[in-house]
Structure formats: structure tokens, C-alpha cells
Amino acid sequence: DGGITQSPKYLFRKEGQNVTLSCEQNLNHDAMYWYRQDPGQGLRLIYYSQIVNDFQKGDIAEGYSVSREKKESFPLTVTSAQKNPTAFYLCASSTYAGLTEAFFGQGTRLTVV
């Protein structure tokens, strides 16, 4: 079955450490996205990528980095520069940005301990 997979479901990080969240899709989608969800804040865009080897900052990119070396994969690294990383992170993909609905992964809950 086609879909979008995020791993791990839960992730714990010590302060000062970088951590990478995985996002893989087998839907042959060109565009991929990372959103952050906080209580009462809705979903806020961190980074997006419309094609391989290209990505753009979203509204809250500071303290995060991404790569898009393969069409199927769009990992997100939460760096030590992110001051408040505890949140729920959602990855999404779509056929082409602006034209079709986005499909979402099941999310990763990141907690800083």
C-alpha cells in the first residue's frame, strides 16, 4: 500500500543534541513538507521541498535543517539551536505543491529531557 511513513513515533532528546526525524513516501509525490504542531497553534510550516535537491524555508525554519537527496525521503534535523523543540512533527507529501491534497504521516512526538 502506498503511503507516507514517519519514524520514530516517539523520540526523546537531551538538551544540546541534534536529532533527525525520518519521513519516507512511496506515493511518487514531488512535493514534501514538514510541519510542527503545538497545542492551540495549529500546524506551522518548517520546510518544504518541491523537487529533489531543492528545499525552501517555511515560517519557522530557525533551528531546523533538511535534505532532499531522494524523491522518497525528506528527513528533518532538529538542531541544538532550536530553543523549544518539544512538539509534534508532521510530514506530508503531495503530487505537486498547490494543485492537490496533501497526504500526512502519523507524526513524531519529540520530547526534550
Place this chain on the structure above:
Amino acid sequence: AQTVTQSQPEMSVQEAETVTLSCTYDTSESDYYLFWYKQPPSRQMILVIRQEAYKQQNATENRFSVNFQKAAKSFSLKISDSQLGDAAMYFCALEHVSGYALNFGKGTSLLVTP
């Protein structure tokens, strides 16, 4: 700039009744898409309904329908014959045809009571 506003943080409806969730948005572009997404306790985002701005006819998907008022920049979601499984967070979202990603409202938490 674009903003999506959901003015109802929480709503409650009795089973089998009808409820309407509000959404307003602001954009300077004429071509865009509007969406309602549902996020149940599992936190999996599920598309409920989609509306193309160039279409005057309101979208309908089974018990879900929208009231799209382009001039007023309003996009409300009506859920008819509410079921316990409809309990979830509902997010309104906008995406420009020329844009790059969905812009979400802050969500409305819907409680369905027996």
C-alpha cells in the same frame, strides 16, 4: 500574506444533530484551494473535503458539506447526522494555486455527545 482564522476553539454537538464549524481567510490572490482536515485522537490528518475557489458550487462529501462565500472569504464546514467518530480536531487550510504549501488555522475541537 495569507491567514486562516478559526474562531471557535471548541464546539459540541449531540449525536445525530448538525454542527457548523467556521473558517475565514485572508488572501490577495484569486486562485486557491480550501480544505478541511480532520485530526482524530490518533493524530493522523485526514482530508475531509476540498473546494476550488473558482467553483461556485459548494463541495459535498456524504455528511460533510461546505458553505463557500468567496466575497466574504468564508469557508464553513457543516457536519450532518453527527456520529461519535466525528469527534476530532478540525483544521481549515488554504493553498494558493501558485503557492507551495498549506496554511492552516489553529483548529476547532469537536466533541460529540451521545
